[in-house]
Amino acid sequence: METPVLSAEQNELIKMPLSGSLFLEGTAGSGKTTTALGRYLYMLQEGVPPESILLLAPQRTLLQPYVQATQWVEAPPGSVAVPATVGGLARRLTALFWPLIAAQAGFKKPEQPPIFLTLETAQYYMARLVRPLIEKGYFNTITIDRNRLYSQIIDNLNKAAGAGFPHTQIADRLKSAWVGEPVQQHIYEEAQECANLFRTYCLENNLLDFSLQVEIFTQLLWPDPLCQRYLIEEHRHLIYDNIEEDIPVFQDIIRKWLPGFDSAWLIYNLGGGYRTFLGADRMNGYALREVCGSRTTLETSWIALPSVAALRDSLLESIVTPEASHPNPLLMDAVKVVYRNFYPEVIEAVCQEVFSLVEKQVSPGEIVILAPFISDSLRFAVMSRLQSLGVPVQSHRPSRSLRDEPAVNCLLTLAKIAHPDWEISAALPEIRQALMVCIQDLDLVRADLLARICFRPSRWREGFSSFDRIQLEMQERIGFWVGERFERIRRWLEEYQVGEQQELDIFLSRIFGELLSQPGFGFHTNLDSAAVTARLIESVQKFRQVVGVTLSAESRAIGREYIHMVEDGVVAAQYLQSWDTTTSDAVLIAPAYTFLMSNRNAAYQFWLDIGSLGWWERLYQPLTHPVVLSRRWPSGNVWTDIDEQNENMESLTRLVSGLTTRCSQGIYLCTSRIDQQGDEPRGKLLRAIQSILRRLPNPTEVALV
Amino acid sequence: MSLPANFQFSQSNLHDYIDCARRFELRSLLQMQWPAPRSEPILEQEHHILMGERFHHLLHQYFIGIPKELLAPSREEEQLNAWWENFNRSGLLDSIPKRVLPEKTLAASWEGQRLIAKIDLLAFIPGEHFVILDWKTSINRPPSRFLTDHIQSRFYPFVLVLAGRSLNNRKAVLPEQIEMIYWFANFPDQIERIRYSQEKYTRDEEFFSNLMHEISRLPAGQFLATADERKCRYCNFRSFCERGETAGNWREMEAESLGVDDLESFQSIQFDQIAEITF
The missing domain is CATH 3.40.50.300 (P-loop containing nucleotide triphosphate hydrolases)
Structure with a gap:
């Protein structure tokens, strides 16, 4: 690790006694995180067990310097500190202490494990519940993409949980602040009804979206003596960076927890608070200043001219x-x-x-x-x-949506052809694009010819016809090397259809490994396409693992449902990458x-x-x-x-x-x-x-x- | 090639290197994603892995103090229930120290490299006895010789010697004080106990030193694929290395390994990566 240049003030802070609490504030570039990392290293050098140091931040990317710090070669031997977001901590504790709180939280199947929802799967379930209401006329006075509509209802639940008020008050709060057309009041009521339906469905099926995780952590886990003992015994020191970007109920817990730490540093970025749209509350974060034993501001910018x-x-x-x-x-x-x-x-x-x-x-x-x-x-x-x-x-x-990636479109197009019983037709432009991605070095003209000749949109259920049946002159024009590869694709799909139908993620993994990443095909040594394929497979797999039971009970194919969701833009395969x-x-x-x-x-x-x-x-x-x-x-x-x-x-x-x-x-x-x-x-x-x-x-x- | 910044050696990536240097390079150094199947049938294997993960979680819950009566899996989860029953009947806990740390990660820097070990359960009496327990849910029970020679049986005690001081009143943990136990959920009575010793430690010191030096000095492009192409049947990079098209059967793979319940080494995709990004 490179040793950063530190000011006398920073060095003094780093070597403060290993007790008491400090509120460290300053603008971006004033060296707050660098000082906190120095403090972390100092604590290790002073013999503080690393696992007793809790390294918190509101978002994973903000934890990155701390993750690297836990891997320093210079770190003394012993256990390892685990950097975490409070949200991540809430999820881990919910999973761990589930048997203690499941029934109390109102889950109808407390003896079964919890199912944690991603934003994608939460949107999917929201869509299932809200779609019939939309067909009845709900939200008909507003024009908005459906996926944005679902995500805003989820967002409301998250904001209620983050601010710490009951989700049943969402509409009342929105209505009381509204001064425009009265019809909007009705929209808020409909959004409330959808949020209530979603919450009930989650409780009935052991589903935990972010809002439920927050509520369980703040209302049931934190007050539980066993959980609190576990947390307090495990963590004796705290470094909590960017507190201004966290939600208020998490800041409240830190306020209560603060006396339980031997030492605590709360770090506040003056001028921050960019995550307000996600429920962050910088004022509430700043109020923690008053409960800290000492306060310091780093004034000098190390960055700007x-x-x-x-x-x-x-x-x-x-x-x-x-x-x-x-x-x-x-x-x-x-x-x-x-x-x-x-x-x-x-x-x-x-x-x-x-x-x-x-x-x-x-x-x-x-x-x-x-x-x-x-x-x-x-x-x-x-x-x-x-x-x-x-x-x-x-x-x-x-x-950025996965469906914007050519490799994803190619794979989903092949999946449609391999599963005609899903009744999702593929269009000619999709086929042409898929062939260009599949077959290495295939140009647009040949791909277009091949698509037009070997694929009939009106008979899409039959899939591809054989290259060998094309007239010799046209075969020559397309190229025999293209034909050979095309035939391998066609035969692979044909053989797949003869066998037992597989789940979509397994189909994708197999076609990638057995065919498309083989020499001569477009994914061979193409690391970007491989990475995108991995993300798609992960997305489908997660979808299957979470909603599979529900869909199987209704005899609906998971793969078909996934593709529909992607194409409808309901779940836009917005498989979030890190920031x-x-x-x-x-x-x-x-x-x-x-x-x-x-x-x-x-x-x-x-x-x-x-x-x-x-x-x-x-x-x-x-x-x-x-x-x-x-x-x-x-x-x-x-x-x-x-x-x-x-x-x-x-x-x-x-x-x-x-x-x-x-x-x-x-x-x-x-x-x-x-x-x-x-x-x-x-x-x-x-x-x-x-x-x-x-x-x-x-x-x-x-x-x- | 020089190792990436903050690279950490684990039993899993060292095992990869010993199996196939190329796989180690692709997976651990280049962190390449290559989403081909490792083995088939995928769903069956995935179910087995998820059950293994649930079992590890169950024992974690038990060791942090959640009452046993609240932990019993539902009747529908037959396999998990059977493992849990086996655990409760095994009497294993009577034979280990009472002070326990579940899911303990230990790390140490040694010869300029960082070594990390994730231990299922560490049971110990400071100054006397340290037991590293590893839960195995594999369908086969490997022979004792295989377990004794396995890199995990060497790496974990070695790291504990290097990193255990904080658990031992700031005194070094002696190799003779360490024992490694493999407990097999499907073979509850066939516990494997492996004692560590100064002699083994000295041998391992040389072994790991040579191995890590070899890895850190190897130039890019010199990480060669294994000569034993049978291993490629159970590797997701087989198409990248042009070593075949189809994956082998996971049950056959299990027969030749420590089992696939080691999620760290099995999963190329980390399922939990996105869970907390919502906020």
Whole structure:
């Protein structure tokens, strides 16, 4: 491990007595986590048993430095500390102490083990329960994708559990804050009914979504003497990083638990609180400051240059009071502007500038390209252009759907052909695409010919016809090597159909291993496709293991149901990846919030589409509300346009502050005269930037790219 | 090639290396995902593994103090019930120290490398006796010689000597104080007890030192696939290495191994990776 340079203040903190509690606060880049890691190592050196140190953070990526610390070669021999999220701890304890609390929690089959739901499987069950209601006319006054509708009902349950109020109060809270059309009140009631149905179904079937895990942990496990003894005996010291990003009921438990620790460090990121939309409560986290024995603030930024700090301060002032701001001219050293007429020109200029930075020996991993949202087209445009310039690039969108991957489409298309009794037809373009992915080096023209000749959409149940039956002249045109591989695929599927039908994940694993990863086929030595296939199989397998019993009882094929769910967009195969963005030394393209939550820094940031309203407005969520369903919202108060305006202002300043404090060298502000919708961009962030530029003493000296 | 930062040697990845250096490289160094079946029939094997996992969990619950009467599996879970009954009847607990630590992970740095051992149950009397217990739910009971020579029987006691000081009032745990017990849920009376000794420790010191040096000095591309191609029938990388198309039968694999209830070595996919990402 590289020994970081520490200040005298940090060293002093690290060597504090191994007793008492400390509230350590500071902005991003002030060295809080580095100090906490130093403290962890110091505790080990002082003979504290590692397993007695609880390392907590609200999200796995935030735990990454601690995970690495537990693997340090320098660590003394002994047991191992386990870094965990409180959510992960709640799940582990629920599984462990299940026999003690299952009946008390209201589960109808307490003698049977719990079934933990993922977001995917929770959405699936929600869909099963809500779909019949939609057909009856529920939610008919709103226009929204079904999967978003289901996820917002789940989100409501999570927010209620996270804030610590009964889930039965969701509608009342939303209704009391609503001032618009009365019909919306009815929508909230319908959402409440769906949430109640879901909860009842979970209790009847031993299903535990996140909200139930939280409630069980906070209401039953924590108060249980055996569980509490287990926790307190096991963990004598605490390091809890990024407390501002956790949900309030978890922060409450830490408040109660605090006197039970020999020593505790609570670490608070000033300016953080990015996970509000997931129920995080930074104010409640900050209130823990009062119960800590000592408090310290780390003031110095180890990252940002004075020019970047000047940009941050000027931007924050300009967002709040654009007409009265006094920009610091120092910021000009940190800012470059990319301005073109049209958006594609902006993308091209950004890619060229990235290329030029890399040519000047800037490490690609020190460059990030950020936008409020990353669409598929934007991702494709930036990635393909940078790749053509020879610049390594990675994208990260936690919600990127597996169904967007060609390898997944190929595999699911073959699954349809292999299972005609599922009655899911495959279309010609799908077949053509699947053949191109399956057969190594097969081009579009030959794939199209082969698909048209060997597959009849009207007789899709019959699958592929033989290559040998094609006229010799056409065989030659397609290529005999293609024919040979195609025949192997056809025969494999034919033989599969003769045998006993297998579960979808097993079918996928077999066709991958026995055929598609063999020499001559598209997955052979293709590590990316293999990784995507592994994720798909894992997703199907989890789906089967959780919902298999339910579907079997109804004589429904699990594979068929899975494909339907994916195609309907109900379960969009949004098999969440981690928020880890530190995988390689490559330029990162990511949504701004994803970058913030990965808790990493970058030398250069490109902010795309600064005129977009996405930097300012929150997502349209007609069934939920992140503030009204939080603790800080006074029950019965009405949510007005002013509240909305204030909330957006707060979010934007937090976002800008977070990004700038994670930037060491410079920020490229990128926009076009005409945006992607053909309009002139007018977002709040753009206006704040324009205001700054206008008020600089020499605005023409701002660097244009 | 140099090992990745924070690489840790475990009995599982060392076993991989001894079996097939190429598999070790692909799985542990490159962390390559290759989702082909390891063996067939997959569902039957998966069920067996899940039952094994449930059994380990059940014993974990028991050893943290959940009353026995609350733990009995439901009647429908015949296999799990039988294992639980076997455990309760075996009298195993009468023959081990009373102080126990379930699911204990020990780690130590040795010769510049990090070694890690995940122990099902550690029963001990400080200064006197340390018993490493390992639950096996395999359908076969391997011969004693096979167990004695198995890398797990060497690695776990070795790590305990290196890392056990914190459990022994800050004094070194002596090899003679260590015993390894394999308890077979399907063969409850055929307990395998393996005593450790200074002689074995000295032998293992040399063995692990040579092995880890060999691995850490091997250049990329020199991790060769096993010459025993029968092993490829039970390896998910067989198509990557162009060593065949179809997977072998898991029952045959079990007959030649310590069983597939070792989830760490079996699963290329970690089922619990996504569970807590919701928030």
